[in-house]
Amino acid sequence: MDNECKCNCNCNKTEDSRYVDLKAFIDSMSGVDGAAMPILQEAQRIFGYLPLEVQKFISDHTGVPIAELYGITTFYSQFSIEPRGKxxxxxxxxxxxxxxxxxxxxxxxxxxxxxxxxxxxxxxxxxxxxxxxxxxxxxxxxxxxxxxxxxxxxxxxxxxxxxxxxxx
Ligand code: FES
CATH class of the missing domain: 3.40.30.10 (Glutaredoxin)
Incomplete structure (x- = not known):
């Protein structure tokens, strides 16, 4: 797989396949209205939870303010900002x-x-x-x-x- 980040963001996440997968999903949602919700759901599935680092990555690659993402993750119980148990x-x-x-x-x-x-x-x-x-x-x-x-x-x-x- 080509692990090069194409966004010129210097995020240095390309050695972590989870971020590569998340970036690919974000790219697939490009131009879709209301994409923040499915992107957060996919990130939760990939990482198991949504620490601020992941929210910042999403914000940097979607333009959605991190405050908005944080508001969504703390409002809906399907999301967790802490690691979840098995x-x-x-x-x-x-x-x-x-x-x-x-x-x-x-x-x-x-x-x-x-x-x-x-x-x-x-x-x-x-x-x-x-x-x-x-x-x-x-x-x-x-x-x-x-x-x-x-x-x-x-x-x-x-x-x-x-x-x-x-x-x-
Ligand atoms: S109150 Fe409905 S299942 Fe507990």
């Missing part, structure tokens, strides 16, 4: 789950993993989030790990066993 744990704090005790679920997960909401474990395995309604209120209280849904979590003693399946 597994994403989301405990629903929507109304139906909350009245069924999801705060206790969140506290138990937090205790078991040793992290608070928004944090990632030191080994990079888990990121913990509190979420809005996950759309399965009949199963309240609900927790999702990656794409797996765990409902009716009324027995806090079951939580460590569920998490253990993802620690392997």
């Amino acid at each position: 597994h994403h744990v989301g405990v629903c704090l929507g109304t139906a789950c909350y009245v069924k005790g999801s705060q206790k679920v969140l506290d138990k997960v937090s205790e078991d993993l040793g992290i608070r909401v928004g944090e990632t474990t030191a080994d990079g395995m888990f990121t913990l989030d509190a979420t809005r309604c996950l759309g399965c209120c009949g199963l309240a209280p609900v927790m999702m790990i990656d794409e797996d849904v765990y409902g009716k979590l009324e027995d806090m003693d079951a939580i460590p066993g569920i998490l253990a399946k993802y620690k392997r």
Whole structure:
């Protein structure tokens, strides 16, 4: 692959294939209205998160002000400016789950993993989030790990066993 940056920006990122891939995607979106959102989504997919360095790269190559990019990344929960764990744990704090005790679920997960909401474990395995309604209120209280849904979590003693399946 030709790793030469063609933008004359002197960004010195061309030895990192992730930036090469991102630049190719940015180029493919040239002239597309509202391209910032898909570019950020692609950057999140490539890097796993969106540190300021990556946002600055996007800004430099699209002309979109970094303040605007930062506003988007901090507004939408699909984006993260911190490294994410291999597994994403989301405990629903929507109304139906909350009245069924999801705060206790969140506290138990937090205790078991040793992290608070928004944090990632030191080994990079888990990121913990509190979420809005996950759309399965009949199963309240609900927790999702990656794409797996765990409902009716009324027995806090079951939580460590569920998490253990993802620690392997
Ligand atoms: S409130 Fe938790 S799934 Fe709807």
